[in-house]
Amino acid sequence: MSLQLSARNEDNASAKEQARVFHQMLAAIEAVREKRQEEYRARHHPQLKRFTQQELNDEVCPTYKNWLIGRSQRLPSRSTLMVIADYLECRLSERNDILLAAQYLPEQPGWEGDALRQALEQAQLTMETLPYPAIVVTHTLQVHAANELFLRLMELPSLDTLPAHQRTILHFLLNPKFRANAMVNAEAYTMWQQHVLYAIRHFKQQNALYQYDAWYQQFVKRGYGEVADFQAFWEKANEVTRQEVAPTKMVFARMPTTGELLPIRVRNMMISVSSKTYPAVAALLPVDEAARTVYAALASAPS
Structure with a gap:
């Protein structure tokens, strides 16, 4: 009993x-x-x-x-x-x-505060050891650091001279100079469009749980108001699949010795520096001989 x-x-x-x-x-x-x-x-x-x-x-x-x-x-x-x-x-x-x-585990946000600062510092140290154009990027596609090779390849000024909200991969891909270089021929333009669409789709997937947060809404609002064709790309991005994106990128890089624009092929490599995917180092590895030649010339060009 x-x-x-x-x-x-x-x-x-x-x-x-x-x-x-x-x-x-x-x-x-x-x-x-x-x-x-x-x-x-x-x-x-x-x-x-x-x-x-x-x-x-x-x-x-x-x-x-x-x-x-x-x-x-x-x-x-x-x-x-x-x-x-x-x-x-x-x-x-x-x-x-x-x-x-309901006593379920919460969704884990990205690193914040001291943990984020430490991860960014580790990512920057890793970036500085690479002999390739590279950046430190977070899940928001915000670029926190870039090495000299990347800035030269993309023909960008020092990050410190850019407004914080423009230091993103999407802004770099959609900037007028990079867009103009991609319009040299049909193949380059098609690949550029694919990479823009995939970058937006990746951003949406990585930040699906943040889409109603203020920073996300502000990001989209700024894009609509400040970046040409942002709305069209944003709305079309959901139709893109990973398979539709070329495994390599075609970039038109300027040879520093002659000023000539040369088509080169590069491959993106992501390096995580902690238990989370981001922050990460994104590096552009050369795929063809033209890319290796341009990289060598950019590395030896005077500052």
Whole structure:
């Protein structure tokens, strides 16, 4: 009898704990839903979302109304919560609030603070050992450092002279000088377009959980307003697959001794410096003899 009583007490305690976690999770979802509803109270949502309980139930979670009235208190799967978070357009912090409330592990953001500074320092040290054009880049495609060979190859000024928001791979690919060089012939132009599209697609994939965060929204807004054809590339990028991107890049590089633009082929190599993919060192390895010749000339050219 005592064993049965003990087991019953344990079951009751477990049920109470599950109910507590369930209500904690539901409160976290409702807090975000009400916040998002308030944000769009005075303006129309692009997709006409109203963020009501009924809409959430109808669009993404058919059991949501049952949760609200207490008909069901079964904790949903992590994937279900991620779908709800997508519907609610959660910033990363809001998504993690919901996951933690349901006692799931949160999504891990990139390095921040001291850890990020240390990783960037390590990446820069690695970059400086390479005999190839190379940069230090983060998951936002922000370029934090570039060696002299890279700046010369891309015909860029020192990074310190560029506004912070323009120190990105996308800005470098879309800058007028690089674009003009790519228009020398049809093959180069096609490859340039492919690489721009793939870079945008990669950015979207790497930062899918950040797409409603302020920095992401600002990045897109600046791109639309400041970079030619950014909107067209941004909207088309989802149609691109990795297989459509050439394994090598064609770049028109200026021979420093003659000023002649030469087509060279290079291959991108990524080097991670920590347990996370980013920050990383991105280096352009020479593929053909023309690239090796240009690299040697750039390396020996006076500063």
